Amino acid sequence: MSVNPFWDFSLQHYAKTPVQRHCLQLQEEAGANVNVVLLTLWLATQKRLFDHNLVLYRAELLHWHEQVIVPLRQARFGVRQAELSESLYQTIKQSELDAERVEQDILYSLLPEFAEASDELTLLELADWNLRAYLQLLPLAEELVGVVSEQLVDDVFGETRC
Numbered sequence: 001m002s003v004n005p006f007w008d009f010s011l012q013h014y015a016k017t018p019v020q021r022h023c024l025q026l027q028e029e030a031g032a033n034v035n036v037v038l039l040t041l042w043l044a045t046q047k048r049l050f051d052h053n054l055v056l057y058r059a060e061l062l063h064w065h066e067q068v069i070v071p072l073r074q075a076r077f078g079v080r081q082a083e084l085s086e087s088l089y090q091t092i093k094q095s096e097l098d099a100e101r102v103e104q105d106i107l108y109s110l111l112p113e114f115a116e117a118s119d120e121l122t123l124l125e126l127a128d129w130n131l132r133a134y135l136q137l138l139p140l141a142e143e144l145v146g147v148v149s150e151q152l153v154d155d156v157f158g159e160t161r162c
Contacts, residue, residue, distance in 0.1 A: 004101075004104060004105055004108045005108075006104055007101060007105070007108070009038070009041075009045065010042070010104060013038070014038065016156075018151070019156055022148065023038070023152075026135075026138070030138040030140050031138060031139070032134075035100060036055055036056075036134055037131070038104075039104075040131045040134050041127050041153070041157075043111075044129075045123065046111065046114075047119075048111065048114035048116060048117060049115045049133075050114065050133045050134060051114055052137055054114060058110075060106060061103065061106055064099070064103055064106065065103060068099045068102075069096065069099045073096055076092045124153060127153045127157055128150070131153060132146070
């Protein structure tokens, strides 16, 4: 286990094909930041409420995401499409993963700033509330917010329903 439980949580759940598929779909179709999507779910495990103001307007996060992660992602896509160098593709892919880890470290450091949730909320209710709070900021139809949130919460925490 690393010194960042949020990173560990993300690796564990992003490895699930449905979680990865939903996250990438949100990224591609609505401009979602996958790390923020995962953060909303992880915060539920910490009994914390997601507050978009703590994340979306933080200069260091905006800069890191837009100036480092997005260009690395674009470079990786460009190299993949050119099909000229698998080793370069893998190097860029690893650099992108390293950059994602830095972003998650920044997000993890914000944990004390998120308000504590009521003990009355279950893990699933809190995860749904947190995720919806973020998804509602994206260009998604209102009816899709509920569907996507329900699917992702179930993909990540479904085993806790039993």
